[in-house]
Amino acid sequence: MQHIRNFCIIAHIDHGKSTLADRLLEFTKTVTHREMQAQLLDDMDLERERGITIKSHAIQMDMKLGGKDYVLNLIDTPGHVDFSYEVSRSIAACEGALLIVDAAQGIQAQTISNLYLALENNLTIIPVLNKIDLPGAMIEEVSDQIVDLLGCERDEIIHASGKTGFGVDNILQAIVDRVPAPTGDPKAPLKALVFDSVFNSFRGIIAYFRIYDGIIKKGEKVKFMATEKEYFADEIGILKLEKEAKSEISAGDVGYIISGIKEAREVKVGDTLTSFENPCAESIQGFEDVKPMVFAGIYPVDTEDFEELREAMYKLQLNDASLTFEPESSAALGFGFRCGFLGMLHMEIIQERLEREFGMTVITTVPNVSYHAYLNNGDMVIVNNPSDLPDPGKMAKVEEPFINAQIITKSEYIGPIMSLCLGKRGILKNQNYLTSDRVEIIFDLPLAEVVFDFFDKLKTVSRGYASFDYHPIGYVESYMVKLDILLNKDIVDALSAVIHRDRAYDWGKKICEKLKELIPQHQFEIPIQASIGAKVIARETIKALRKDVTAKCYGGDISRKRKLLEKQKEGKKRMKQVGSVEIPQSAFMAVLKLD
Amino acid sequence: MESEFVVALKKEISARKNETAKVETIYFGGGTPSIINPKHIQDILTLIYAEYTVVDDAEITLEANPDDLTTEHLQAFYDAGINRLSIGIQSFDDEYLKWMNRSHTAEEALTVIDRATQIGFKDFSIDLIYGIPGMDEKQWQQQLKTSASLQVNHLSCYCLTVEPKTPLDKFIKKKIYTNTDDDMQSKHFKLLMEMAPTLGFEQYEISNFARNQHYSKHNTAYWEYKPYIGFGPSAHSFDGITRRNHASSLIAYIQDPIALIEEALTEEERFNEYILIGLRTSKGVNIEAMKNKFSETIYTHFEKELSEHENKEHIYIQDGFLRLSDGGKMYADSVASAFFLV
Ligand SMILES: Nc1nc2c(ncn2[C@@H]2O[C@H](COP(=O)(O)OP(=O)(O)O)[C@@H](O)[C@H]2O)c(=O)[nH]1
Numbered sequence: 001m002q003h004i005r006n007f008c009i010i011a012h013i014d015h016g017k018s019t020l021a022d023r024l025l026e027f028t029k030t031v032t033h034r035e036m037q038a039q040l041l042d043d044m045d046l047e048r049e050r051g052i053t054i055k056s057h058a059i060q061m062d063m064k065l066g067g068k069d070y071v072l073n074l075i076d077t078p079g080h081v082d083f084s085y086e087v088s089r090s091i092a093a094c095e096g097a098l099l100i101v102d103a104a105q106g107i108q109a110q111t112i113s114n115l116y117l118a119l120e121n122n123l124t125i126i127p128v129l130n131k132i133d134l135p136g137a138m139i140e141e142v143s144d145q146i147v148d149l150l151g152c153e154r155d156e157i158i159h160a161s162g163k164t165g166f167g168v169d170n171i172l173q174a175i176v177d178r179v180p181a182p183t184g185d186p187k188a189p190l191k192a193l194v195f196d197s198v199f200n201s202f203r204g205i206i207a208y209f210r211i212y213d214g215i216i217k218k219g220e221k222v223k224f225m226a227t228e229k230e231y232f233a234d235e236i237g238i239l240k241l242e243k244e245a246k247s248e249i250s251a252g253d254v255g256y257i258i259s260g261i262k263e264a265r266e267v268k269v270g271d272t273l274t275s276f277e278n279p280c281a282e283s284i285q286g287f288e289d290v291k292p293m294v295f296a297g298i299y300p301v302d303t304e305d306f307e308e309l310r311e312a313m314y315k316l317q318l319n320d321a322s323l324t325f326e327p328e329s330s331a332a333l334g335f336g337f338r339c340g341f342l343g344m345l346h347m348e349i350i351q352e353r354l355e356r357e358f359g360m361t362v363i364t365t366v367p368n369v370s371y372h373a374y375l376n377n378g379d380m381v382i383v384n385n386p387s388d389l390p391d392p393g394k395m396a397k398v399e400e401p402f403i404n405a406q407i408i409t410k411s412e413y414i415g416p417i418m419s420l421c422l423g424k425r426g427i428l429k430n431q432n433y434l435t436s437d438r439v440e441i442i443f444d445l446p447l448a449e450v451v452f453d454f455f456d457k458l459k460t461v462s463r464g465y466a467s468f469d470y471h472p473i474g475y476v477e478s479y480m481v482k483l484d485i486l487l488n489k490d491i492v493d494a495l496s497a498v499i500h501r502d503r504a505y506d507w508g509k510k511i512c513e514k515l516k517e518l519i520p521q522h523q524f525e526i527p528i529q530a531s532i533g534a535k536v537i538a539r540e541t542i543k544a545l546r547k548d549v550t551a552k553c554y555g556g557d558i559s560r561k562r563k564l565l566e567k568q569k570e571g572k573k574r575m576k577q578v579g580s581v582e583i584p585q586s587a588f589m590a591v592l593k594l595d
Numbered sequence: 596m597e598s599e600f601v602v603a604l605k606k607e608i609s610a611r612k613n614e615t616a617k618v619e620t621i622y623f624g625g626g627t628p629s630i631i632n633p634k635h636i637q638d639i640l641t642l643i644y645a646e647y648t649v650v651d652d653a654e655i656t657l658e659a660n661p662d663d664l665t666t667e668h669l670q671a672f673y674d675a676g677i678n679r680l681s682i683g684i685q686s687f688d689d690e691y692l693k694w695m696n697r698s699h700t701a702e703e704a705l706t707v708i709d710r711a712t713q714i715g716f717k718d719f720s721i722d723l724i725y726g727i728p729g730m731d732e733k734q735w736q737q738q739l740k741t742s743a744s745l746q747v748n749h750l751s752c753y754c755l756t757v758e759p760k761t762p763l764d765k766f767i768k769k770k771i772y773t774n775t776d777d778d779m780q781s782k783h784f785k786l787l788m789e790m791a792p793t794l795g796f797e798q799y800e801i802s803n804f805a806r807n808q809h810y811s812k813h814n815t816a817y818w819e820y821k822p823y824i825g826f827g828p829s830a831h832s833f834d835g836i837t838r839r840n841h842a843s844s845l846i847a848y849i850q851d852p853i854a855l856i857e858e859a860l861t862e863e864e865r866f867n868e869y870i871l872i873g874l875r876t877s878k879g880v881n882i883e884a885m886k887n888k889f890s891e892t893i894y895t896h897f898e899k900e901l902s903e904h905e906n907k908e909h910i911y912i913q914d915g916f917l918r919l920s921d922g923g924k925m926y927a928d929s930v931a932s933a934f935f936l937v
Contacts, residue, residue, distance in 0.1 A: 523906070523926060546781035549927040551753040551802055553875060554817050556831035559838055559858070562868050565932040573937070 001186070001252040005179045006073045006210065007126075008090055010115055011100035012108035016130045019162030020100060020171075021074060027168045028061035028072070031241045057196065058208050058254055060238050065176050072175060073254040075195065075210075077114065083342065084469065085290050089195040089270045091117050092286060093210035093254065096124040096179030098171065099150070103129050103137035103159075107145045112408045112467040115149075125150060126158065126174050133161040148435050182212075182252030190214035191280040192273040194224070197264060199319025205261035208239070209273050210254050213280065217248045221276035222259065225283040226268055230276055231259035264321035292324050292340025293401075293472075294347055294451045295384040297365035297494065298354075299336030301574055301585060305360065306335045312358040313337060316350060323350060328385060332494040332578045333363060333588075338385050341367075344451055363576070363588045366497045369448045372399040372475050386496040389482045392533065399475035401447040404429070407458070409466035411437045416461035424449035425500060444473065446500070453593075483508055483537075485515070486529040490579035494588060504530075508538035510594045518587040521545035526581055600827075600845065601635045603852040605642055607826050610853050612646040614824055614834070620654040620813035624681065625829065629659030633671030640676045654812040656681050656720075661707040662699040669714045679718035680711055681751075681811075687741045688734065691727050708745045720749035720811060725787065726780035727755050728773040735783045736790065743794035748809035751802055752787055754780050781925055788921055801875045801927055818872045826852075836860060863936040866893050871931045874910075879918035893936065900934045 011017035025031045061072040077090045091097070097118045101107055118125060127146045131137060143157055158174055160167030192209040200206055209216075216222065216236055223230045235258040237245040249255040261267055269290070272283035300309045313325050324340035341347040347367060354360040371383040374396045383389050389398070405426075409417055411433070418428070421443045430442040445454075450470065458466050483504050485495035495515075499507055508530025515528050523545050530538040550561050575582040621643060623636065636657070643649060656679040657672055664682070672680075684704040686692050692701060708719055721742060725735050742750055755775055757764050766772040788798060796804035800818060803811065816823060825831045828848040831840040832855070839855040841848055860868070866889055873880035886894055901917070904910060909923030909930050923930050 523929070543777075545926075546777045547754075547784060547925045548929045549754075549784075549801060549925060551756050553801070553872060554814055555823070555825060555833075556829065556840060558817065558868055558872055559831070559860075561928075562864065562871055565871070565928060566864075566867060566935060566937045569932045569935050569937045 001184065001250075002181045003069060004071050004073070004182055004252045005096065005175050006075065006094045006182060006252075006254060007096040007098060007175055007179055008075045008077050008094045008118075008123075009098045009100060010077070010118060011098075011130075012102070012105070015100050015102040015105065015108070016162040017100055020098075020128070020130060020160065020168075021076070023162050023165050023168045024072075024074065024172065025059065025061060025241075027165070027172065028063045030059065030061045057198070058239050060240055060254065063172060063176075065173065070176055071253070072172070073210075075254065083346075085288055086196065086269055087114060088117055088286070089193065091121050091123065092284075093193050093195040094118075094121075094123055095182055096126060096175060098126050098128050098175075099146075100128045100130045101142055101146060103132050103139055103142050104134045106138065106142045107149060108464065112149075124179050125152070126171070126178055127152060127156060128158045128160050128167070128171060130160050130162060132159045133164050133166065148438075184211070184251035185213045186215055186251040188213035188251075189278045189280040190216055190222070190273065190275040191284065192216065193284050194267060194269055194271045194273055196269060197267040197321075199264055203235075203258050205258075205264055205267050205319075206243075207257050207259075207261070207267045207273070208254070209257065211249060211251050212284065213251050214275065215248050215250045216255070216257070216273070216275075218246070222257070223274050223276045223279060224267065225272040225274055225279075226287050226289075227266060227271060229261075229266055231261060233257050234259050262318070264317065264319050268321070290322050290342065292322065292370075293343055293447060294341045294367045294369060295338060296341070296347060296367040297328060297330060297333070297336050297385070298325070298339050298351075299330065299333040299363045299365070299494070301361045301363055303334035308358075309336070309354075309360055309362065312354055312360050313339075315358070316353060320350070322346065330365070330494045332492045332576055332583070333365070336363075340384070344455075361585075363494070363585055364592070365494045365588060366591050367451060368498050369401050369451060371401075371480060371498055374398070383498065386482050386498045387493055389480070389498055392481075397477050398480040400478045400480060402444050402473050402476045403447050403450060403470040404473045405443045405445050405450070405468065405470040407441045407443065407466055407468050408434070409439055409441070409462050411439050413462040413466060414439055414441065417441060417458065417466060420454075420457055420461050421445060424454065425502075445470075446476075446478065447472070448498075448500075481532045484531050485511060486527070486531060487515070487519070487581045487583070488524075488526045488579055489529075490581070492578050492583070495591060497591075501532075504532060505537050507594070511591055512538045512540040514590050514594060515587055516540040516542055518590055519581065519583055522581065523548075524580070597631065597635070599849050601631075601638065603849045604639065604826055607852040608639065608642050609646055611824060611826075614832075615822065616648065618643065618647045618649045618653060620656070620816060621649070622656045622658075622813045623677075624656070624658035625827070627660055627663065627683075628657060629663035629668070633668055633675060636672060636677065637675035654679055654718075656718075656811070656813055658683065660697075660699060661703045664707050664711065666710055666714070669711050669716070673714050673716060678716070679720070680716055681720040681749075682707060682722070684721045684742075685724045686727075687738055691724070691730065694727060694729075695724065705741075705745075708747060712746055718749070718809065719745075719747040720751060721745070721747050722751045722753065724753055724755050725783040726775055728775055730779075730783070732782060732786055735786060739787065739790050739794060743796070748806040749811060750791075750796055750804040752804065753802055754784060784925060785921075788924065797877070799877045801924060815876075818876050820869055820872065836865070862890060862893060865889075866897070867931075867935045867937075870897075870934045874917070874919050874931050875927055877918070879913075879916035882912070882915050882917055896936060897934065904930075904933060906930070906933075 009017050058073060058075045063070045063072060075090050075093055077087045099115060127150060129142060143154055146157055147154055158167055158170045160171060191213040192211040194207050194209050196208040198206050218233055218236050220233050221230060222233050235245055236249055236255055237243050238255050243256060270287040274280045300306055317323050322342050325337040328338040329335050351364055354362055373381045373383050373390050375390060375394055376396050381390055407417060424445055426443040426445040429444055432440045434440055458468055479501040480498050481501050481504055483497050483499050484491045512528045512530050519542055521542060525544045526542040528540045529536045553561060575584050655677050657677045658681045660683050685695055685697055687701050687704055689701045723738055757767060757775055767774045791798050791804050795806050798804050799810055822834045828841050828845050829843040831838060837857055837859045839857050885897060909920055909926060911918055911920055919927060
């Protein structure tokens with residue numbers, strides 16, 4: 001075990017994590033330069049374009065140093081709060097972390113919560129000042145920041161450039177020297193942490209694990225402690241560029257298991273893998289069943305594509321266990337699914353994957369969190385869909401989920417961040433100065449206010465210099481109402497939202513204005529109304545189209561006009577008809593981006 | 596440039612002489628052909644007569660701006676064989692002429708017909724624009740009355756349309772000009788449809804009005820989906836199936852006047868066009884003729900749309916023809932596209 005080092009990389013987006021990881025793999029000859037062409041650790045298309053690693057992966061490197069052979073396991077971590085639980089499990093599988101900081105950007109707050117997570121798990125932190133080849137590198141200044149943050153010595157900071165390869169040898173040396181070798185008892189019963197799983201269309205689910213104690217042998221019967229499912233270890237192995245099958249893997253090491261698991265749901269990140277014959281006494285701490293935080297309806301644009309959408313959702317769920325869905329129907333949109341997501345980014349990813357991998361264009365309805373409505377008789381109703389909110393007359397109270405948010409920022413941004421949080425119905429809990437100009441602000445916030453555009457707003461008001469992390473703290477009674485949107489007097493159920501009473505007026509007004517902009521004129525006037533129950537709180541009117549006739553139609557005009565009208569008709573086909581009003585898809589989407 | 600253009604044009608005219616057996620109308624239009632030296636018009640007509648079989652009573656129209664039509668030029672055009680003038684009067688009001696950036700005055704607009712009549716022209720069409728911001732119904736009414744008082748037997752009335760990316764569009768976006776008003780424009784159109792018959796003008800197409808059946812033969816051919824040949828930059832040709840057109844660049848045209856961009860229309864596209872233009876005419880769409888022109892699938896689609904049309908009051912069938920009601924004319928594009936196959 002003395003020769004193993006398990007580590008991850010913590011970095012703000014674009015600080016060079018992927019590039020540097022590539023250099024490490026090259027230096028250790030784990031992959032050749034040619035194989036490197038694609039960024040290896042990010043192997044989903046989607047991830048590459050977004051510049052974030054959605055799902056963690058792992059890769060093993062071999063290295064000779066000072067005459068000894070070492071095995072280095074690099075465990076990649078996703079970089080978005082939607083996936084914070086997965087990050088925490090990846091970190092829990094390591095003994096060390098490289099903290100990469102862009103020398104031209106300095107410490108960016110987004111990585112700080114991951115850094116804290118690493119410190120909480122007692123990881124050894126190796127600070128790396130990256131991109132020192134840049135002319136704008138501020139070596140002294142950023143080194144000061146790192147020293148401030150970590151309380152480390154200046155000479156512990158390694159200077160590197162993922163671009164030129166400078167410093168890569170020092171990084172590897174430091175990993176060997178500074179990161180402790182794993183500890184654990186190979187003779188004890190098998191105890192391994194599942195930190196990730198991926199779906200392979202030929203092999204089913206491949207689970208990635210880190211062994212704490214014991215040995216896993218090919219063919220043995222294993223058990224996942226949380227799910228209580230048992231399987232045979234059909235194939236086990238280590239992760240190089242390709243999977244490398246082994247007959248056994250021992251304590252301290254990282255590996256994969258293929259055991260005929262077909263669906264991602266069957267394997268839970270954070271679960272403990274043990275032996276069926278000789279199970280360990282206790283599972284590894286920290287397992288959480290990740291629950292969806294945001295719910296929204298997903299509908300096919302063309303109602304006839306419902307079955308196709310169902311197929312696609314099933315397939316997505318095979319490799320994304322955090323996605324939940326159940327059929328629902330809407331008067332406006334027909335048949336679709338009420339889906340649960342980890343967060344807004346997750347929701348966007350699902351939407352994009354449906355589009356890219358299945359060629360399905362979908363309409364997503366106003367996302368909402370899960371409310372608890374208590375009826376007068378004491379019964380509790382879970383409200384994942386605005387239409388499930390009981391009649392106010394029958395309802396004793398509604399509770400909404402709250403989170404505890406930790407925001408770390410520079411002192412100059414306290415003001416705007418405070419007003420942002422207060423504007424989102426936040427309750428200030430605490431405020432600490434970490435260093436002379438770094439502040440930690442703790443707020444309790446309604447989750448509903450956070451899921452929408454909170455990150456974007458936070459980024460804007462803090463110029464990107466604010467980290468944000470949160471955890472749920474339970475349900476709090478709130479004055480929630482159902483806001484309906486009526487077009488030409490008909491309720492468009494897909495536009496209804498559960499919203500706090502104090503925010504309803506503003507929301508209603510904005511949504512009416514937006515719809516007025518997006519719904520094309522009809523030959524009749526269309527009133528747009530926002531209402532709570534029978535009470536209209538906002539209204540707009542789309543004027544009737546008085547005429548629709550081309551002035552000149554000779555020779556070449558004919559085909560020009562024909563093409564234009566054909567295009568319009570094509571667009572109209574994709575509109576949804578509610579009552580007599582035709583609503584473009586963009587109108588359903590626009591509510592997601594209301595300012 | 597002008598003579599180079601004419602050389603190219605002549606080259607094209609000669610090169611394409613086998614495309615038609617017989618020429619019934621000739622139209623000099625698109626832009627302002629009236630600024631061209633009348634001698635060139637003469638040359639071109641001579642060439643067409645030499646290369647093509649032109650029928651005896653051919654309609655030969657020249658599109659012209661009032662200020663280009665001096666007595667001298669009128670005489671020359673007349674001598675060259677032009678027998679119909681389509682004059683871009685636009686308005687009899689200096690305020691609106693200025694607004695539209697026209698170079699002629701109301702005075703010139705009023706006198707040009709007389710001048711041309713004296714030379715011997717008998718067939719005139721004039722263009723008018725309505726729905727200009729600030730123009731009220733009374734003013735529009737006055738324009739129509741003035742037109743009727745002149746010796747013109749054909750009137751084209753166009754609603755001011757703001758095409759994207761034009762200077763007008765930019766001015767409106769920058770709020771230098773007031774935007775057009777949909778309500779007001781539709782009122783003008785209604786007024787036009789009501790008044791035209793009282794002034795002796797028959798609305799034989801959405802934007803075209805004729806006195807004593809002096810329909811534009813040339814434009815009627817477009818609407819009847821007949822073949823035509825277009826010469827010059829941007830000009831379109833149509834043989835009943837394939838549309839061909841020149842690029843809009845004059846320089847490219849001079850370099851290669853025979854280069855044509857082809858676009859074969861699918862049956863659906865031809866159907867769409869047929870409906871689009873057919874509905875615009877007072878004659879309407881000949882339902883029986885559709886059966887012969889299009890496949891059964893398409894005809895079935897047409898019949899289905901006909902029976903399910905959402906705005907029944909916009910259309911009616913009479914003597915086997917599908918026509919737009921006056922209310923339907925306000926929404927001619929929507930009505931047509933409802934029938935479209937896409
Ligand atoms: N100049 C310079 N650019 C780098 C260096 N490392 C990465 N980059 C560039 O920085 C950007 C982000 O790098 P990437 O590795 O994708 O960052 P990640 O988001 O942290 O994985 C890319 O455009 C890289 O080409 C470096 O050492 N020097």
